[in-house]
Amino acid sequence: MALARPRLKWAIPKTRLFLILDGVKDPGNLGTLVRSAAAAGCGGVLLVNGCTDPWAPKAVRSSMGATLRVPIKSIPDWASAL
Secondary structure, eight states, X not given: OOOOOOOOOOSOXXXXXXXXXESOOOHHHHHHHHHHXXXXXXXXXXXXXXXXOTXXXXXXXXXXXXXXXXXXXXXXXXXXXX
8 A cells, every 4th residue: 555645835825924044053953943933824934154954963853843844045145035
């Protein structure tokens, strides 16, 4: 028996609310912030300036699965965010 994986859309939704994180080094804090962004209805999370890996086990664990629901993108600098 094969299970079909759901197709996830990673396109940015039509919301104006985004969370921009700059220099977050602790994976636990990053996961908690992603979880809060999902609860607030953010359309995505932008990671600027050397943030920790959002897919690190501690980040995923502390996000309680929000990393799978909220689009996350790493960008090199603030100019790319605007």
